[in-house]
Amino acid sequence: MFLGASRGTGALETAVVRYGTSVSVMETILVFAVAPLAIYGVLSLMTLRRKSAGAGRYRPGQEWDYPAQWWTANPAGISADHPSRVAAGAADEAAPQMETGGARGSW
Amino acid sequence: MAAGKLATVPADYQPAHGEAVTASGRLSAAQKVDLDEPSGPFTPVQLTHIDEALTLSSRTTGLDFSVYLGDLGEDSRHNAELLLRSTADGGAESVLVAISPNQRVLEIVTGPEARRRLPDRGCKLAVMSMVASFKEGDLAGGLVSGLRMLTDAAGTPPND
Structure with missing residues (x-):
């Protein structure tokens, strides 16, 4: 303690806190220019890597050569009283035309 | 080759890569494992998200929603009805949402019973929303929002 020390010895013991006597220009550049640039560089490289990886995004008008897919609802997620109806097979061309509704659009 | 006999290769056989x-x-060969993963973008x-939206639609409305993604041919309406x-x-x-990216055509087909619950006007509204997303290249987002709109239009099943 400051008070205790002065009382005990009768003299102030002063400790000098200083920075390094000299900071070279090279150290200044390293800390304030090279380090931030390195951080920016790493982050920009990470964004580039993510863009190149992963499945290609669909672009309107691009060729679609994936196999045809047909999804239905997950049977486990439908309530029990909902009758389970799974795909029964190929449609009968000669079956009587039923009244279907709906809508269509193109892009 | 008889059962239990060891199949051997000739002495001068040159093993290929991985063999x-x-x-x-006996010839020991490493084979690449091809996982049966769904292919698509x-x-x-x-x-x-698509699976969740489909399940929620079917559960909420009591109708059978399904999504077809593939070629529909020239007569897209006829093939979608088939x-x-x-x-x-x-x-x-059933309610079928059929998307043919090659023809850039979207068809929503409702069965006779489903049509009473889900009027064509609601289908048209969903088609417009989905087409707007597809134009921007967002197939999955358009599909999910379209399914939500169809669900809202159909409502819950009547209590009888």
Whole structure:
């Protein structure tokens, strides 16, 4: 303690806190220019890597050569009283035309 | 070759890449494992969202929602109706959302029973929303929002 020390010895013991006597220009550049640039560089490289990886995004008008897919609802997620109806097979061309509704659009 | 006999290769056999001739003369070869993964431009997260939307639509409305993504040919309407009729019950209570990216055509087909619940006006509204997303290249997002709109239009099943 400051008070205790002065009382005990009768003299102030002063400790000098200083920075390094000299900071070279090279150290200044390293800390304030090279380090931030390195951080920016790493982050920009990470964004580039993510863009190149992963499945290609669909672009309107691009060729679609994936196999045809047909999804239905997950049977486990439908309530029990909902009758389970799974795909029964190929449609009968000669079956009587039923009244279907709906809508269509193109892009 | 008789059962229980060891199939051996000739002594001067040159093993290909990934192959090795064992001490007994048997050929040990490494084969690449081809996982049966769904192919498509969707990420697993997008597939999960589509699955969630489909399940929620079917559960909320009591109708059978399904999504077809593939070629529909020249007569897209006819082929989409054929797909709907190939489902159980002739697709009476089914709603099919058929997307053909090659023709850039979207068809929503409702069966006779489903049509009473889901009027064509609601389908048209969903088509407009989905087409707007597809134009921007967002297939999964348009699909999910379209399914939500169809669900809202159909409502909950009547209590009888």
